[in-house]
Amino acid sequence: MAEEANKDSKVDVDMMVAEVESGSRNAAGFAGKFILGLALVWAIFQLYVTSTIPFVLTEWLGVNVVFNNQETRQIHLAFGLALAMQAYPLFKGSARNSVPVYDWALALIAASSCLYLLVFKEDISGRAGLPTTSDLVFSTIGMISLGIAVYRTLGLPLVIVASVFVCYVFFGHYSFLPDAVQWKGASFGKALWHFWMQTEGVFGVALGVSASMIFLFVLFGSLLERAGAGNYFIKLAFALLGHLRGGPAKAAVVASALSGLYSGSSIANVVTTGTFTIPLMKRTGFKPEKAGAVEVASSTNGQLTPPVMGAAAFLIAEFTGVAYPTLLKHALLPAVISYIALVYIVHLEALKLGLKGMERPPALVGIAQRLSGVLFGFIAMAVLAAAVYFGLGWIKVAFPNLTFATAVLLFGAAYLFLVYVASQRPDLEVDDPNAPMKVLPRPWDVAVTGFHFLLPIVILLWCILIERLSPTLSAYWATVAMITILLTQHPLKSLFRKSGSLAEGFKRGGQDLFDGMIAGSRNMIGISVATGAAGVIVGTVSLTGAHQVVGELVEFLSGGNLMIMLLLVAVMSLILGMGLPTTANYMVVSSLMAPVIVTVGAQSGLIVPLVAVHLFVFYFGILADDTPPVGLAAFAAAAISGGDPIKTGIQGFAYDIRTALLPFLFIFNTELLLIDVGPAKAVFIFVVAVVAMMLFAAATQGYFFARSKIWESVALLLIAFTLFRPGFWLDYVEAPFVNQPGTEIAQIAGAEPADGNLRFIVRGPDFDDTDKIVDLTLVLPLGEEADGEARLKKLGVSYMDEDGKAILEEPFPGTLMFEKMQDFDFYADNPVEVLTVQTPAERMAKEVFYIPAVLLLILIVALQRRRTDVPAF
Template sequence: MANLKAEGRALSEEELQELVAASDAGGRNPTGAVATFMASIALLWSVFQVVLASPLSNVILPGDLINNSRQIHLAFAIFLAFLAYPALSTSPRKHIPVQDWIMAALGAFVALYGYFFYDKIVNSGGLADDTDKWIALGGLILLFEAARRALGPAMAIIATIFLGYVFFGASEWVPEVIRWKGASLKKAMSHMWITSEGVFGIALGVSTKFVFLFVLFGALLEKAGAGNYFIKMAFGALGHLRGGPAKAAVVGSAATGLISGSSIANVVTTGTFTIPLMKRVGFSSEKAGAVEVASSVNGQIMPPVMGAAAFLMVEYVGISYVEVITHAFLPAAISYIALVYIVHLEAVKRNLPTLGNRDVHLARTIVGMASFFAIFAGLCYGSQYPVDAVTAWVPSAAGLVMTAIVTAIYVALVYLASQVPDLEPDDPNAEVVELPVIKDIYKAGLHFLLPIIVLVYFLMIEKKSPGLSAFWATALLFGILLTQRPLKAMFRGQTDLAAAFKFGVGDLNQGMVDGARNMIGIGLATATAGVIVGTVTLTGIGQVMADLVENMAYGLTYLCAAFVHLISPATDAIGLTSFQGTVAERAEDMTGTTLVFVLMCVGLLSLVLGMGLPTTANYIVVSSLMAGVVVELGANSGLIVPLIAVHLFVFYFGIMADVTPPVGLASFAAAAVSGGDAIRTGFTAFFYSLRTVALPFVFIFNTDLLLIDVTWWEGIIVFIVASIAILVFTAGTMGWFVTRSLRIESFALVLIAFALFRPDFLMDRVQPPFEISAPTQLVEVLGSVEEGSEVRVIVSGPDFDTAEVKDTTIVLPATGAADGAARLAAFGLTVFAEGDMLLLEEPFPGTPYFETMSNFDFYGDAPMRITEVKAPADQLPKELMYIPALLLLAAIAFLQRGRAARQPQEVQA
């Protein structure tokens, strides 16, 4: 591969499929009986997972199989990993060596050890004996080797380092700041393999319960032909516009990202068609590849699949799946809107031609696409009303009636599809490119939308579990794959229905096999990441990491304060600052800056780890280490950061590792398609993805973007303003708005985007958001604020581990009785005055703030006390800051339009 990329030639279709297989499904494809055996094991894994997710699992499967489903899940993954992934680049691809068969069998056995000896482990309370510890150690070694093959060496190396820290944490070689007492082999193996704290922990459980069904759903939908349908629809809608192939690549990749968790597969699937067409209209190899990379990688942030991260967030954050995808939707949507605008500006700047000979009606295109999405959303939401009507009409047989209705709708849609030719992949290198016409092809795949509507209905309306929702959508796909070919043949008057049905059986079988093979890497990633999570819980290194990052951030803040202090005489002279005091006092005043530096450290850690880890594993590792740190340091800085915002922040930077050189795998895949330079493709893709870098910082400080605590009409306003803001930010970074921007205009555009994203920041400078009261007035303030308001309280006291005095912020919502003492008691907080100080007693276990305050030492030398009380102040609506920002935007547009009119050679956007 390296030689091919060095030659700068595009890979053939066969080589590209080998690239995807080597990354996602395993590069080994033997023939004959061995191939049949591998396919049978993969098929059996899919069948087991489908049955496990079904509502009848408790009837069909024995209880011990359900209780040990994680062990069975991992056994399949390890077994197939040793068969599908060669040990070395020189290992055979067409047959499986004996040693791989042995390791596959041993790996499956040790994964199933907890199943075979379930009673023994339960009776021992999860404590390993001498036999258990050696079996567990062998299991970890085999797991790490399987992970090395499927995921690359980085995952196994990082897990080994963490495991080594468990054993040798007390060594003098370990820096004192992270030194701990160490653990015996028996204790470590109990924690990592025998119990559910390590390998068989939450991450593997999520992979078992949820992720497999969604990956299988995507594989079956692709096998049914939905991927090609989505791409053709995108090209039919956008291909005729300026830069149309690039715009179609963005939309097609977004649609593919709905059903695919793999950025590399997304690049190759859509890129083999889009990249040659982009080059055909004038994009360079690197820019064409970069557009596809940015589009495909962003597919992982699109709900509902999100590269398996959405399901992990459910467990880690403790909120429902519906809430997770609700919070994730708006940033993902505006990110894609910005990417469409990026490729539009690239096309305008380079004055690229349109493709094909159709008339360009931009307004009609926008209205048509908006109407399609509105109708689709309406169908998803409106599906509840006929279901409610049927349930009220025949409550005892509602399920059968709805099944009959869905079947009738499906048959009708297949009848429509039979009236047009089946969609075949187009040749992007054909001499004459005929773009699809929407009105001629839309009928061909309307039935593919039914499983998606069913999935959304069960998730969003019925609020069923993700696993059960995916089961019903997958069950419908089974029917589609088996019947769409025979039904089309029947409606077309063809007679060979048996052959059509046989093709459908083959599609279903292959889709099941593909889904299982695509899950090998995810299963191993979640299991191996469990070792890292287990290390954090066993050693407590998470708190040490918090202290390290906090000290590093405070150091950077101090350096910034020193710089500001150094230049302050000059800025004071012109009235920009009026601060008087020492560098330390200025650093204390810049606590918000500390959180920014913490976020930068977390983002950098995600990028570095992501260079060798798949997105899912990277997210698990970084969120386990750093999510709590950001929340804690945010509270120390007076900013309440929702946990879901931190997890999304980590996830966004994790996917950026697939873009960023020198290891960005998606960039190498795109370069393999385009024949361009991989490193230049990666840097260009990173530049196109700047909005994906900026958005996480924005939604940490402005949680409205995550639709947290906003009404539906406020959500609409947030969506409109955020869309404008991201487009303005894009124009500023691209150096082009109406026409080519001056540097001062680009800088102003970025500032306008900031004002639209963070109007609260500017309003807080005009009017303080809080009224600060003396600590002793807490009860009075809490009783005087309106119902639904929040009072922020700064608590200061000694840290439990270091005894150093630190601050944190807790939020007291004013609910219930209007009496302040009663409200305080409802939170389980007890305070008493001592002079001018208000001291705080330790909350009782089970009360709302017991966990929040658990890191403080209530019985140390320094007392726990409340140092500041902040009540909401009467402040003008922050939305007023939109007015000057939009006026400045209009002024820039006016100036640029005038300049463009005087320079007719400039092309206007």
């Protein structure tokens, strides 16, 4: 019965993933072949526009066959809409094994609405915002088609959200709306031109990132999975960690972390690893809800892990203006800390349940045993990155003119050697998760069968870190390497083993490539239409200034309290992120909630880098995947485990409290994002943060070396908080800034060193309500050394000294000050003035507060060791 239940749940899971990831329609005959062919052409097109082939063909043929960014976006969405209409049924009762006539018609109409922009691009560019009747017709068709495609692929949540924004554009001026949210409204022509005919809406930045970067990374992940890397990572994690307490659960965490490196969906991550890990966790003693919750927490965290971050990393880099490699550095530490803490939570759960590890293979000695620690997966990736950076970095020095050619030769030689090593052992089989696993495989026996899978990842890192190529080109070359592996690994193994047929090997490789290309395209259907719909939201915000309305609401509800404001933003991000895929999730929460933190925070004196703000809302948007009642990842895990989906979601969110804590911490302590931190200090911050997060996990789990008393849990929370943010206590002892009179702003600006910052507080009447006086904290870059007046003039700061007050004049358009001061009314009765200039105070080191925290920790350890009845490790 249990096996039958598992089989039934497996069917449900497959259906869920098919519906969410690649379309639940499996059409036969011509329709099926057409869908596969269209998906294959889409993948080939995306590789074509990224390569140098269009430029070579243009030179050879004398005809321009190069597509610019805007044209690529239009064709990209045309493919996405057409496949959405064919691969996803419109109704629950729609045919699953054939494509109805109306879906063929909808696919053709939807694609035509995109290609209209391509065919008539010259005419459209000359109309300058004056749409013709045909423009309005095709724009209307395109918007409706996009809504239908979103409904098919992603369900109602995003359709409702986008519809609300569209309605606000058309009806935002009506009197039935509160005065605070009204705007002047837009005509039908103006709105559709904004949304469809230019790059402010559907075909904006989000779709551009999807077309240029996200597709290639998703394709790379699909090819890697098809090559066998997913099964390899799962088996390697079990071989390394399965013998520890709660070993299958710890292996699930590491396997999900590794899958998260290339996965673009938490649901796909749950199913990829969960079908194997959840049954094993149940057999070792975990309850169904806890087994599912561990997998959910692991998989949602995979969306926060570089380099792909659920395909949102490229969007974050684009919207924050941070270089992609720099963003990876900022996002790495919180993700690693969160995963280590989850492994520790699993360990504590195993201690509470009295679980033991699985039986390790006999005579497992030497380095394989030493490498089987909990941190192996994370250490391995760090070593890999270091090897790429320092090991391959010499190529640019030794062969400055032959870097690419040398790298290709090195890759080829390494690939042949690693495939030869892998060929000396049998290929890994995909095990039945319901079959008993009495003895774990040897780690080395598993590891050597798939070292060649790491080569494309090495190439990806080399292109990004060493060559400083764009993410698009880096993903392109990694994908080319992956295609090479898919086509040749089986023939080479046959050759080295001197068994099997080369022709069969090439046929198998070609089939794997074909399936991988199609899977990559089908996985992109939802992402392409989601980024198009997200463009509607972004376009509405740019057209109406809707983020200001949300900001005013949050400011009103928070009463100016900074922590309440952040909590409200976190809750709203959770709500907005429910039921949305990662990319659309980020677009929605960042468009609405990130400006709120920036504007409201500045009024409260909170100035943080924009990347920290975007990561804050991104974290909470992703946590919606395991938050009831929607929590799609929790439902997928519950379908596998047979547990209650709501209880699974609640337990998963309980495990993810540690993840929810991190955004609040790095908002106030940006060192956790390695901003302005050197290598030595980065290591110190990492060690302290890991210890602090493990203590936080122990406090929330009520178990450290033994079951904790209430006061011990409270003390552990206090210690963790102090380790994470010692500056909080220092601010109470010594003020962080010295307040100088506003009239001294020029002298202070002149005294600052090159590339220094000027921090000051501005007070004045609000532009929309002159009776309301607001404060705004500004931090402006001063640039190179110069006279104070000259530096201020360059920034757009102009003032007059009147009765001991620095009265600001309205800044000139185009200056940095003009951008920052648009919420002030310079012509009201009350003037706008520089209230104070803040300079950093000389204070003692904040790390001094680690001393009492460590002493308190020693006391708790000593007390709990006396009550320990089970070895802690």
